[in-house]
Every structure is written in C-alpha cells, then in structure tokens.
Amino acid sequence: xxxxxxxxxxxxxxxxxxxxxxxxxxxxxxxxxxxxxxxxxxxxxxxxxxxxxxxxxxxxxxxxxxxxxxxxxxxxxxxxxxxxxxxxxxxxxxxxxxxxxxxxxxxxxxxxxxxxxxxxxxxxxxxxxxxxxxxxxxxxxxxxxxxxxxxxxxxxxxxxxxxxxxxxxxxxxxxxxxxxxxxxxxxxxxxxxxxxxxxxxxxxxxxxxxxxxxxxxxxxxxxxxxxxxxxxxxxxxxxxxxxxxxxxxxxxxxxxxxxxxxxxxxxxxxxxxxxxxxxxxxxxxxxxxxxxxxxxxxxxxxxxxxxxxxxxxxxxxxxxxxxxxxxxxxxxxxxxxxxxxxxxxxxxxxxxxxxxxxxxxxxxxxxxxxxxxxxxxxxxxxxxxxxxxxxxxxxxxx
Numbered sequence: 001x002x003x004x005x006x007x008x009x010x011x012x013x014x015x016x017x018x019x020x021x022x023x024x025x026x027x028x029x030x031x032x033x034x035x036x037x038x039x040x041x042x043x044x045x046x047x048x049x050x051x052x053x054x055x056x057x058x059x060x061x062x063x064x065x066x067x068x069x070x071x072x073x074x075x076x077x078x079x080x081x082x083x084x085x086x087x088x089x090x091x092x093x094x095x096x097x098x099x100x101x102x103x104x105x106x107x108x109x110x111x112x113x114x115x116x117x118x119x120x121x122x123x124x125x126x127x128x129x130x131x132x133x134x135x136x137x138x139x140x141x142x143x144x145x146x147x148x149x150x151x152x153x154x155x156x157x158x159x160x161x162x163x164x165x166x167x168x169x170x171x172x173x174x175x176x177x178x179x180x181x182x183x184x185x186x187x188x189x190x191x192x193x194x195x196x197x198x199x200x201x202x203x204x205x206x207x208x209x210x211x212x213x214x215x216x217x218x219x220x221x222x223x224x225x226x227x228x229x230x231x232x233x234x235x236x237x238x239x240x241x242x243x244x245x246x247x248x249x250x251x252x253x254x255x256x257x258x259x260x261x262x263x264x265x266x267x268x269x270x271x272x273x274x275x276x277x278x279x280x281x282x283x284x285x286x287x288x289x290x291x292x293x294x295x296x297x298x299x300x301x302x303x304x305x306x307x308x309x310x311x312x313x314x315x316x317x318x319x320x321x322x323x324x325x326x327x328x329x330x331x332x333x334x335x336x337x338x339x340x341x342x343x344x345x346x347x348x349x350x351x352x353x354x355x356x357x358x359x360x361x362x363x364x365x366x367x368x369x370x371x372x373x374x375x376x377x378x379x380x381x382x383x384x385x386x387x388x389x390x391x392x393x394x395x396x397x398x
Contacts, residue, residue: 021048031046085101094116144209147177149208153212154256156168156171167271169185171260171263172201173256187275189218206309207314224347225374325357331346344383346367355374364376365379
C-alpha cells in the first residue's frame, strides 16, 4: 500500500509540474527559461506544449511508447478470417487454412503457414502431440549355474541418512551363487561414481561374462542408440555381455530384488547418521550375508562357500581393431562419425571410441562396434538407421 500511494503521489506531482509549466508558458514566459528552471531539455518542453495543444489535459499523462501497430503484427481482420475457417473446417491445419485464404480472399496478403499456426495455437486450437520418449526393451535373459557367468546390479531405493543427506546404495551380486559382491553407498546415481565402483570390483573379483541390469541410469540411457550408456559401452569394451530386464518387470531380476529386501530390513531401519557410518552397516551385512547366513535356495549353504573369483583378469581396455571393415573411425566428442566431409550422428555414448565402417552399397555404409553391427547410414541423410537387434548380429568376416 505504501508503494502504491508513493507512486500515485509521484504521478500527481509529475502532472502538477506539467500543468504549471504550461500555465506559465501560456502567461507569456519564454520556453528557454522555463526549461532551465524545471530542469528539462527544450525538446521535452516543446513536446509538452505540443501535446497540450493537441490533447488538452490528457497531455499531462505520459503516452505509452508502444506503437499503435507492431510492424509484423497480423491485422485482426485476417486473424478473424483464420479463426472462421478453422471453425468451419475444424480438422484443417495451417497449410490448408492458408490456401483457402489465398483462394477465397485474394485481396489480402496471405500470412505465412507459421503465422497461421501461431494464431491457432494462441487460441488453443492446435492439438499438440504428446512427446514420447523411446521405450527401451529388454534382452534375452540367461539362466547360468557357474560363478561369474552373470552378475546382477541395481540401485536399492534411495533413503535419507540421519544428517538429511540421501544415500543411493549400488549393489552387485553373482547370479548363480547369490554372493553379494558389493553394496556401496553413493551420493547419486551418476555414471562417474558407478565407473569407480565397477573398476574396483573388476580389479578385485575379475570380469564376469555378462551383467544384468534394469533400464535405468546409469546402466542405460533412453535417448541414446539402443538405450546404451557410457557405462554399458565400457562393459562391452571389456568383453562383458549386457542383459536388460523388460521395463516394469523387476521379477526378472528377482534374486537381486529379494536381497534388496533383506538389505533394507537389516541396514536402513533405522539408517545411520553419516555415509561412513552407513557403509559400516553395509559391510557388516555383506559379511553376514555371504559367510554366516544360510540360504534356503542354496540348500542351506552360504554364498561364500560356492563363490570364487573370475579367471578373467581386468587389464584395462583392450585395443579395438576392424580388419574386415574399410575404415576405423574415432567417434567425436559430440557423438559423430566424420567421413568424406560428412558428419554422421551416432551417439555421444560412443565418444572417443573406435568404430568400424564398411561400404555395402553406393553411398551406404555399415557401422559396427566391437562384435556388434549397429546400423546403416547413407551420406545423404547422414543418420544411422539402427538394426533391430544390436546384441545378436555379429560382424561379417567376408
């Protein structure tokens, strides 16, 4: 209220000053002296006098500086015609409406299609398509009986610690022996943190044949080709096969989810105050789960009695060669393949990775990564058309 009264008083004072300025001018005083006394330029002084002559008392209120008509504003008559045509033909879009305006009203300047669409959108007459994210699909799932043939991984649902910070436990188990390889409390599900954990596990336990996960971050990326993530690409580089459960089917990773239930009951009710204290609870649970707790599914044996480390040692990333392809190309940081002065978008998850390309027809190329054929691209559209099953077809050797 105080601000409003101040603004109103200031506006009244401003009007009174203009009134006094005009009154003294009409009494015969020189405009130059009046401008000096009122502290305004002669241009502003003349503008006040001219406005008073044109508009009388209305001149004492500043006019809006908004132009009477915007340079590119559509005349309201044309806008009304657009709305009339839309009402008559409700299923017509901007191109057809514009064409009807041109044929039935040749005297007006036909607006652009985008202008017609904007008018319809402004009046909520455009049926907007629902944006859909690509749906990820699962892969074939294996049922193995040997240790390290398949690891299962997931994040147990986040929970709040005593210090009000959220903890995201990353868990890894061996499928056949139920051995709990890891339960690491992390601050988020960012890829960088998962990289660090898995590299430590690979150094300590060796490499598995495959890893099963859901379709969430960082194991998958719904906007990338085949839903791959940088973490998944790294696994492929290490020769690890990828298994993904079907979206919305956690029972396909049932053994791992059952472990999560036991983990939750034992370590999060109540949670610890800090990350370090919570990790102590996780480590105690890992030891009990692996070496003390009998498992009914294992005929009352303990996972530690059955599990042994992998014979596949982790030695960093092996070199990638494509002897049966025409070219080996390193994917750019922005996820592109550069060939014949063309930029073919692949995916940023392959940034820095070498891929093989082989010409199969005139201006048509096949792109492969490791032992997987990813898709075809041509030099006209510069887009990769993915194959149906990236994990099935092998690189041709002829």
